[in-house]
Amino acid sequence: MELPPSDAVGSADRAEISRDEIRRRLHDPTLHVVDVLASEAYQAGHIPGAVNLPLADLPGRAADVLPDRAAEIAVYCAGPT
Amino acid sequence: MGLLHELGYTNVRHYHGGMAEWTATGGSIELTTPSPSNGGGGPAISPGREARAANRSRSQQWGNAILDAIESRSTAQLFLFWLAMILACAVVYWLGGLSHRHGLISGGTPVPFTPAGLAVSIYFSFVTATSLGYGDVLPMGALRIVAIMEAVAGLLVFGAVVSKFVSRRQDQLVREIHRVTFEQRLARVQTDLHLVLSELQAISAMCAEGNAQAERVAVRLESAAMVFAAQLRAVHDLLYRPQWTPEEAVLEAILASLAAALRELADVLACLPAGFRRSPMLDGACRRMARLAEEICGECVPRAFAPALTIWMDRVQATARRLVPPL
Numbered sequence: 424m425e426l427p428p429s430d431a432v433g434s435a436d437r438a439e440i441s442r443d444e445i446r447r448r449l450h451d452p453t454l455h456v457v458d459v460l461a462s463e464a465y466q467a468g469h470i471p472g473a474v475n476l477p478l479a480d481l482p483g484r485a486a487d488v489l490p491d492r493a494a495e496i497a498v499y500c501a502g503p504t
Numbered sequence: 505m506g507l508l509h510e511l512g513y514t515n516v517r518h519y520h521g522g523m524a525e526w527t528a529t530g531g532s533i534e535l536t537t538p539s540p541s542n543g544g545g546g547p548a549i550s551p552g553r554e555a556r557a558a559n560r561s562r563s564q565q566w567g568n569a570i571l572d573a574i575e576s577r578s579t580a581q582l583f584l585f586w587l588a589m590i591l592a593c594a595v596v597y598w599l600g601g602l603s604h605r606h607g608l609i610s611g612g613t614p615v616p617f618t619p620a621g622l623a624v625s626i627y628f629s630f631v632t633a634t635s636l637g638y639g640d641v642l643p644m645g646a647l648r649i650v651a652i653m654e655a656v657a658g659l660l661v662f663g664a665v666v667s668k669f670v671s672r673r674q675d676q677l678v679r680e681i682h683r684v685t686f687e688q689r690l691a692r693v694q695t696d697l698h699l700v701l702s703e704l705q706a707i708s709a710m711c712a713e714g715n716a717q718a719e720r721v722a723v724r725l726e727s728a729a730m731v732f733a734a735q736l737r738a739v740h741d742l743l744y745r746p747q748w749t750p751e752e753a754v755l756e757a758i759l760a761s762l763a764a765a766l767r768e769l770a771d772v773l774a775c776l777p778a779g780f781r782r783s784p785m786l787d788g789a790c791r792r793m794a795r796l797a798e799e800i801c802g803e804c805v806p807r808a809f810a811p812a813l814t815i816w817m818d819r820v821q822a823t824a825r826r827l828v829p830p831l
Contacts, residue, residue, distance in 0.1 A: 440517035442525060449532075450562070457508075460523065461799050464806065467745045470526055471534040471565075478507070479795060485511050496516045498508060501806045502524030 440497045445470065455489060457498045464501070473499075523806055532565060579668045586633070586661045593654045594629035597647055598622050606645035615641070633658030686748040690758075693738050697761045700735060703728045704768040711775045718780060725772060729789040732765060733796075740796045743805045743817075752810055759816035763823060766797070770826040790827040797824030 448454045449471055456473040458465050465475040474488055478500070489496065508516045519526075527533060574582065600607040601617040608615040608628055615621045628641040632651050635658070643651045707724050739762055742750065750758075773790070782790070799805070801821040802814025809817070 438517040440519050442519065442521055442529065442531070445519055446531065456519075458523075460806075461744075463740075464523075464744050464799075466536045468527070468533040468535055469523070471532055473534070475536075479798065481507050482511065485508070485513075489513070492512045493514050496508065496513055497519050498516060499519035499522045499526070501804050502522040502808070 445497055453495055455494050455496050457489070457496055459498060459500050470499070524808070532568075574664050574668075579665060579672070582661065582665045582668060586658065586665060589654070589657060589661065590629045590633045591626065593633070593650060594622070594626040596650055597628055597643065598625040600643075600645075600647045601625075603645075606647050608641050608643055608647065610641045629654065634662070635659055683748060686750075689738070690742075690750055690754060693735060693742070693758060694754075694761070696731065696735050697758065697765055700728055700732045701761055701765040701768060704732075704765060704772055708768060708772050708775065711772055718777060721776070722780070722783065722786070726783060726786045726789075729769065729786050729793075732769065733789040733792050736762065736793050736796050740800060743800060743807075752813060755809070756813055756816060759813060759820060763816055763819045766793075766820060766823040766827070770823055773827065794824045794828040797821050800824075 445454075445456060456470050458469045458473040458475050459478045459481065460469075460475070461477050461479075462475055465473075465477075469475065476484060476488055521529075577585070597608050597615075598617065598621055601615050601621050604614065608621075608625060610624055615624045624641060628643070630636075631638050631641070632654050635655055637655075703724070707721060707728065710724075711721055739758060742755070742758070797820050800817050802809065802811075802817050805817065
């Protein structure tokens with residue numbers, strides 16, 4: 424299993440979503456919140472409605488969990504990166 | 505996230521603060537227990553299920569918010585709240601004395617809107633909230649509804665006060681038990697890591713001598729790796745869901761010996777003869793460890809630690825990558 428290099432998490436040219444927007448749209452079905460933490464960390468607590476896609480499984484499972492490539496996705500991990 | 509972009513997702517945005525900020529700023533949290541049906545992963549998105557889940561989580565949030573509010577207040581605060589509620593209701597009964605249809609009646613005459621009337625209102629409010637209901641003062645009109653609501657709310661809040669008062673000692677005991685167990689676990693992790701480290705060093709010496717039978721080295725390495733994998737899981741738990749926060753010095757010692765043992769293990773694996781084939785058990789243990797250690801680094805653990813600790817965590821992560829042969 425090839426693990427992503429750690430700088431894949433910290434690429435500079437990424438769009439951001441604010442905490443308030445996530446909070447406001449918690450029940451909005453068009454926004455998919457994705458938790459890339461390990462499943463243990465996910466089970467211990469995650470943003471309500473978030474889907475778990477551990478970083479290591481991302482290449483394999485992404486297509487099953489998020490079939491729509493144009494879907495609006497908010498992704499988060501443990502803490503400030 | 506770069507990786508999702510690479511997989512073809514176009515509309516991805518990153519929540520910079522992550523779980524740490526979300527919890528720190530009071531965001532609601534959802535817990536899951538692993539379900540066997542979807543292999544422990546997250547649920548697949550299906551519209552109907554999602555809507556139902558949203559509905560359920562909204563009502564759950566309400567229930568949780570009320571329980572959390574009771575949980576987070578002290579006994580004294582709850583008791584004061586109970587008193588304040590009774591006094592507020594008393595004022596309502598007192599104001600009722602201004603009208604002729606919605607007031608209190610004591611001994612057949614309406615209770616007037618005077619200081620003496622306030623005293624009777626407070627008396628009636630206490631008698632109602634404690635569900636005594638002597639019946640010497642009676643509410644009229646709309647005040648009957650207020651009295652019923654006060655009686656119900658008063659019982660609930662007072663029940664919370666009593667249960668909190670009773671469970672305090674029990675909470676203390678449970679917490680003490682948790683603390684002792686945690687400390688024992690911490691000590692066991694330390695000794696076990698030490699044993700693993702010295703065992704690996706012995707294997708390393710055997711391996712370096714060159715004349716040892718590969719079979720014996722393999723068996724010994726296998727059992728050491730299994731113990732080691734369990735220890736790594738314990739350290740992982742310590743960082744990800746600590747029931748208690750260990751002292752930084754203790755954590756640093758654990759991480760340091762973990763890093764040393766990992767390096768030793770990587771060296772032993774590198775020293776094995778070229779024709780050596782890892783048994784499925786050893787291979788599984790190595791992969792498990794690499795996966796767990798991938799989540800032990802200064803930036804990926806959910807809590808911020810001192811710089812000295814993050815250096816050790818990064819070292820653990822980097823060393824563990826050497827355990828699994830590149831595909």
